[in-house]
Amino acid sequence: MVCSCFGVLNWCKGNKNLEPSSQAQGIPTNNVRLFSYNSLRSATRNFHPSNKIGGGGYGVVYKGVLRDDTEVAIKCLSSDSRQGANEFLTEINTISRIRHPNLVELIGCCVEDNHRILVYEYLENNSLASSLLGSKSHVPLDWPQRAAICLGTATGLAFLHDEAEQHIVHRDIKASNILLDANFRPKIGDFGLAKLFPDNVTHLSTRVAGTVGYLAPEYALLGQLTKKADVYSFGVLVLEIISGRSSSKAAFGDKLMVLVEWTWKLKEEERLIEIVDPELTAYPEAEVMRFIKVALFCTQEASHQRPAMKQVVEMLSKEVQLNEKLLVEPRPRRYAPHHGGGASGEGTSSSQSDKDKRGKSLANPDVTSTQSYIYESQTQMFPR
16 A cells, blocks of 8 residues: 655654654655654564564565554665665655556665665565475465466566566566565565665675576676566576476586576477476476476577567467477576676686677677567467
8 A cells, every 4th residue: 555645744743653764854755654763673573583584685574563563574774775865765766656466565664874674565475485495484386376476477577677667677586586475476576676785786796696596698797687687587487486496506417407407408308397396296288388488488598589578478378389499598508697897607618709709699688589489370479
């Protein structure tokens, strides 16, 4: 529920959860509620460890209960976020205007002294990482639930890319950033937060060990973070949902391949259906195979060969015949993170000329090939 605060000071007097910060007085907060630090500290029982429900490069997340008994997720941003109150609230106002059924809703924030805290809606089933891929709180999900999670996430990401007021590249699509509500409907979290941190303090550069399984080649080689890098990460996510295995925590086969490489190997050996989670005892094989192949389209090595997210939504939501001739198997490679001064291959080596050639081919990573990914009634459908 959106709560407008055109008159912040007068509005706050009538709400016990809110107290105007001296830093926030006079700053327009048309779309977001301002919470006092004391009210959030009370909501989390002084940020008690037992209330911690998540964490990552952006900060630690606690479950909180406001005085009106509303359950919320309270994210305490890390000290790397050094923005002043005005700049911080400007960005938060922008993020709060981005509303979609498949995006986690930002309710409010706290900006007092050095505290930078975000208050989100609380999602009952935590993240996809814990519900499906975790061992402690594992929840069996049937195929209709998994398919709905794939499609809902694709829809939310397509909205961020093309329909939001300001188009957003998420930069960190992965299972722990896909939250699930009481009915296991997916909502994307942490979108738009990159602007709150310096360029050299990103989730990808500081926590590569946890996200390397999601990295697109153009990021690993050139440091390019674009919509098509999001598409690649989404493809990996779909493979995780279908296989029930984590790409960043598991290795596959004798050669310890990452999930994408392992899936391609099974495709070449015509054993693609073996990627399916053994827990899925009943599923429509044709639909599952279509989802797997969509994931392969998303994880093409060359960014221009990947579909846009709008096209992904179409491929997932309709019973279509995919143009598999456009699938190009990626070259096996282990990517080291890009740190601004170039990247190196881990496990394989590349000549500088090879990197230069690849750099040219990846120079416009957001361009989409004009070739169609879909055959429908033997007639090609061209991307809009």
